[in-house]
Amino acid sequence: MPELTIAVAKGRLQDAALARLACAGVIVSEAALASRRLAVADETGLFKFIFVKPADVPVYVEHGIADCGVVGRDVLLESAADLLQPLDLKIGRCRIVVASPHAKTVMNNFGMLRVATKYPRLAAEHFGARGLPIEIIELSGSVELAPALGLSDCIVDVVETGRTLAENNLSIVEVICESTGRLVVNRASYQLKAKSVANLIDALSESMSQEAKA
Amino acid sequence: MSEPLSNIPRGMRYYFGAEARIRRVVEDTAMSVFDGWSYEEMTTPSVDYYALFEQGMGRRQAERAFRFTDTDGRLLALRPDVTSSLARAAATLFAERERPLRLCYAAPVFRQKPQSHAEWRRESRQIGCELIGAANTEADMEMLAIAVEVLQRLGFGQNSYCITLNDVEVFNGVAEGLALDDSSRDQMRLLIDSRDAADLQRFLAPYAAPDEREGFARLIQLSGKRETLAEARRLITNPRSVAALHRLEELWRIIEALSLTDYFEIDFGDVSGLDYYTGLTFKMYLSGAGARVGGGGRYDQLTSNFGRPEPAVGFVFDLDALTDVLARSKNSTPAREPERTVVPIRNDDSTAIFFEAIGKRARGERLLIESCEVKQCRN
Numbered sequence: 001m002p003e004l005t006i007a008v009a010k011g012r013l014q015d016a017a018l019a020r021l022a023c024a025g026v027i028v029s030e031a032a033l034a035s036r037r038l039a040v041a042d043e044t045g046l047f048k049f050i051f052v053k054p055a056d057v058p059v060y061v062e063h064g065i066a067d068c069g070v071v072g073r074d075v076l077l078e079s080a081a082d083l084l085q086p087l088d089l090k091i092g093r094c095r096i097v098v099a100s101p102h103a104k105t106v107m108n109n110f111g112m113l114r115v116a117t118k119y120p121r122l123a124a125e126h127f128g129a130r131g132l133p134i135e136i137i138e139l140s141g142s143v144e145l146a147p148a149l150g151l152s153d154c155i156v157d158v159v160e161t162g163r164t165l166a167e168n169n170l171s172i173v174e175v176i177c178e179s180t181g182r183l184v185v186n187r188a189s190y191q192l193k194a195k196s197v198a199n200l201i202d203a204l205s206e207s208m209s210q211e212a213k214a
Numbered sequence: 215m216s217e218p219l220s221n222i223p224r225g226m227r228y229y230f231g232a233e234a235r236i237r238r239v240v241e242d243t244a245m246s247v248f249d250g251w252s253y254e255e256m257t258t259p260s261v262d263y264y265a266l267f268e269q270g271m272g273r274r275q276a277e278r279a280f281r282f283t284d285t286d287g288r289l290l291a292l293r294p295d296v297t298s299s300l301a302r303a304a305a306t307l308f309a310e311r312e313r314p315l316r317l318c319y320a321a322p323v324f325r326q327k328p329q330s331h332a333e334w335r336r337e338s339r340q341i342g343c344e345l346i347g348a349a350n351t352e353a354d355m356e357m358l359a360i361a362v363e364v365l366q367r368l369g370f371g372q373n374s375y376c377i378t379l380n381d382v383e384v385f386n387g388v389a390e391g392l393a394l395d396d397s398s399r400d401q402m403r404l405l406i407d408s409r410d411a412a413d414l415q416r417f418l419a420p421y422a423a424p425d426e427r428e429g430f431a432r433l434i435q436l437s438g439k440r441e442t443l444a445e446a447r448r449l450i451t452n453p454r455s456v457a458a459l460h461r462l463e464e465l466w467r468i469i470e471a472l473s474l475t476d477y478f479e480i481d482f483g484d485v486s487g488l489d490y491y492t493g494l495t496f497k498m499y500l501s502g503a504g505a506r507v508g509g510g511g512r513y514d515q516l517t518s519n520f521g522r523p524e525p526a527v528g529f530v531f532d533l534d535a536l537t538d539v540l541a542r543s544k545n546s547t548p549a550r551e552p553e554r555t556v557v558p559i560r561n562d563d564s565t566a567i568f569f570e571a572i573g574k575r576a577r578g579e580r581l582l583i584e585s586c587e588v589k590q591c592r593n
Contacts, residue, residue: 190437
């Protein structure tokens with residue numbers, strides 16, 4: 001019987017997350033990963049892993065189906081899930097930015113900005129705080145195409161290296177926030193499985209501080 | 215075009231079958247425990263002035279209520295909590311009654327906006343009690359003892375539940391010592407609430423020495439027993455927080471003496487409800503529920519909103535959250551289908567059948583009248 005169920009965001013963060021956990025002694029075997037099953041156990045059998053889409057990690061953890069999760073801060077902010085975030089895992093560093101083909105003028109030239117994004121809540125909050133009226137155009141992928149095709153004046157999106165932006169003639173207008181992978185914990189699990197959760201947090205932060213020293 | 219009537223508004227639901235039975239059992243169990251501790255049941259109005267809840271719960275919570283206007287234009291709300299109304303009754307209706315007052319209730323509350331995605335319900339039933347007019351540790355312990363008894367009578371044992379304890383004055387003392395303005399105070403509260411130790415340390419950097427920061431960040435991450443209190447004593451020295459730690463210690467001493475430490479945790483990271491509570495706060499967690507199933511604490515300024523300041527402590531259980539857990543656990547007592555065999559009675563004579571039925575009921579038997587239409591179908 002596994003002590004903890006951990007939801008891991010598939011994609012960008014998955015390999016880095018598993019590497020972090022492996023450093024902390026929570027190892028998922030290659031064979032288990034290769035099996036492509038959606039739920040696998042680690043080598044000790046103490047942890048069960050489920051791999052889900054990033055936006056679903058906060059959902060599984062908030063409902064207590066998973067006790068813990070590894071997911072980017074960008075996803076957490078967008079979901080506004082009520083979760084504990086005890087540890088910054090310092091993986092998958094990226095920024096959420098406003099970008100536009102006419103970066104210098106875009107903030108002044110429009111009475112109403114059309115913003116294409118996968119982060120409607122973050123975008124609304126960011127522009128709302130400055131009193132800028134915007135129309136949010138919610139997309140589920142390839143957001144960087146929107147300005148070139150005339151769908152929007154700018155985009156709010158996640159940027160790692162900036163290459164995709166450059167390829168689409170977009171430049172950064174401003175940075176909304178930085179994002180890294182976080183360990184998140186369900187509020188009830190944090191109390192009811194206090195020992196297991198504390199052990200996991202300790203092992204992770206221990207291995208991270210050793211890495212920082214090395 | 216009209217809306218299809220098959221739709222149910224978001225956050226509303228039906229209860230029937232096993233779930234309905236469980237709700238009945240849980241409510242009856244809790245109310246009989248309250249009665250056993252001499253708490254008097256009270257029913258409050260389902261609709262009341264919005265201003266009452268704004269005073270009683272604070273604006274941020276009250277704004278979650280369903281609101282509408284009275285015929286004279288005054289703003290009304292569908293009861294979003296029961297405590298506000300009880301506090302008013304204590305200060306007005308029961309002003310002359312001997313203290314302490316012991317009151318309890320079971321009532322639906324309505325919230326238009328949910329607090330988290332897991333709490334999707336907009337109607338939920340609260341079962342709770344209030345002890346008004348007593349400020350001592352014994353009053354706090356009475357609340358905890360009642361909560362434990364309710365959970366135990368519902369069949370929850372060791373490792374299946376946990377009650378976390380904190381005192382809001384621990385945080386308030388620290389925040390006061392740092393001389394934070396309102397927005398930084400709120401920021402610090404949020405960092406503690408999400409147990410974000412790294413960001414909390416960064417936040418505290420201008421205010422405290424590195425080892426103090428690290429110690430404090432660790433303190434809010436780890437819940438524990440007596441050793442957590444000792445650690446806090448070592449780290450936190452301002453008089454306001456120390457007084458709160460002393461109160462917690464006194465309470466913990468009683469918990470230890472009663473051999474109840476397995477069910478309790480000290481949790482300095484629990485800083486929700488700061489603008490509402492004034493001393494002890496506690497939350498109930500059940501294995502199998504993703505969110506807390508109840509909580510409470512001390513709110514000594516609540517009745518002063520109604521012109522009569524006096525100490526008060528209380529708590530609520532969320533009946534729906536308890537039901538969810540019990541309904542899913544197969545071996546729980548209330549979830550079991552009751553053994554009910556009943557032989558339908560039939561008689562073509564409509565007078566005779568009721569003679570028989572009333573006779574059976576007089577002997578306390580269960581019965582089921584087989585209706586004539588059903589018989590016709592069978593024929």
